[in-house]
Amino acid sequence: MYAIAIHGGAGAVPRASLSPERELQYRAGLEAALDGGYAVLERGGSSLDAVTAAVRLLEDDPAFNAGRGAALTREGAAELDAAIMDGREQRAGAVAAVRHVKNPVELARRVMEKSRHVLLVGPGAEEFALEEGIALMPNLYFRTPERISQLEHEQRGERVSDLVPPGKGTVGAVARDRDGNLAAATSTGGMTNKRPGRVGDSPIIGAGTYAKNGVCAVSATGHGEYFIRAVAAHHVCAAVEYRGLTLELAMRELLDDILRGLGGDGGLIGVDRDGHVVMQFSTEGMYRGARDSSGRSEIAIY
């Protein structure tokens, strides 16, 4: 069985204030990313290519907090983080605090495939992008009017309109391909009004992103600091690998016992060795979608 799952962030807009137009917009964005990733698997492509394709599409969609439409720092800039992990040999690549890379997930993948390193941050990561022939974009490209207004509201201490996308969250994808290879990827703009240089869990291997063949692939979303302290994605994978928990139980333990104990919430998507997709969260909602070769296909928010 081959399968893919995606998320567009936990802590969705409260159900009561989500307009029908907004909901359609989110669902269409999730659908497009799910289609793009699933198409790769369907034609025999790798899970690595599938999660890259899905996350790229979510990065390009301004409705989600990654790539274009990212939440802004307290100085009004977009600063982007992303990671990718290949379950085959647990190779991984990640970037953090980049300001001019259109698709951070692509750069994370280059770090994995073309450098000796796993994590590159800031201008050094962008220097590597240029060496790899990746054109840089002006920071303006990432900043949408909605995010600028959201930052202004937050800085004035006003309640942020429920009509704009949540000021935190991430996007991510996990997949299993026909060969049984697992992969995970996560990308984010972080939190609205964050300090420049703040890095959340998304690009941290083991926290926001993890994949190991024969075990599972996981991508997380939520309040990043708690996911880092809990080493969330690795906690889930280690529980599956060494304690024999199902992916579902491992995620519930992480969300209900570990994270709640620390005071944090969020969500996780994952796929196990057999291609069984699990999506769990402790927030009111999580933008998400799943599709597999057995015919399962869903998009959901709450």
Place this chain on the structure above:
Amino acid sequence: MYAIAIHGGAGAVPRASLSPERELQYRAGLEAALDGGYAVLERGGSSLDAVTAAVRLLEDDPAFNAGRGAALTREGAAELDAAIMDGREQRAGAVAAVRHVKNPVELARRVMEKSRHVLLVGPGAEEFALEEGIALMPNLYFRTPERISQLEHEQRGERVSDLVPPGKGTVGAVARDRDGNLAAATSTGGMTNKRPGRVGDSPIIGAGTYAKNGVCAVSATGHGEYFIRAVAAHHVCAAVEYRGLTLELAMRELLDDILRGLGGDGGLIGVDRDGHVVMQFSTEGMYRGARDSSGRSEIAIY
């Protein structure tokens, strides 16, 4: 029982080429850091204060790859990473790619205690340092003649003299105080000739550094990329917490099965809930020391 262990990096100078003068220098540096950390515990101080004190001393000692005497990037600059974790509530702080902070472990601790965040990188981390009243130092302060010569040798493709400190490695400390609280801290300059912006495992919570009361505190050293992919410190702590392995067995599994399987080597120091110190490595040596209230006291390299 209260106890502290420290390391000054795995992959020590080969035994055959370590001069007696050099060996004395390393031993004196380790001794001073062990004394400094142990003194905190002895007078009833916290494990957090003890690991901070020990790592500060190792950062200030130019013989070790952290703070002054850090390995240099391919552009000849020092770029420093550090993390600290408090086992009480798994609070954590970390910084990466800072160039002007004399004691990165101090800044990591401020991130934990004074910010909403866990990880700050680059200029944003230094902005936070300035807001916290921490004076910045010129990058020159960190660069020693030995490290400059080591970088030149490496860039010319020459074999690096065994008489200079290894071009990778880290420093770290773990401790248990009289109240049973555990803490861990790690600091490094990374690898000689690294890309600017490259971040290793040291500041990654779960990879190079982890602490959880009632379980263990761990600090790692070695080829950072492999430790990130293995989520090394968390692997060890999760094995102790959930599978009932001794700290020693958990470290051997990580070094001999997981890391070796990926092609990496290095070492770990840790202290368990009872104050039992364990130090294990898969390299020829690891600069290390341990002392506890039962009378154990040792400094060793091989």
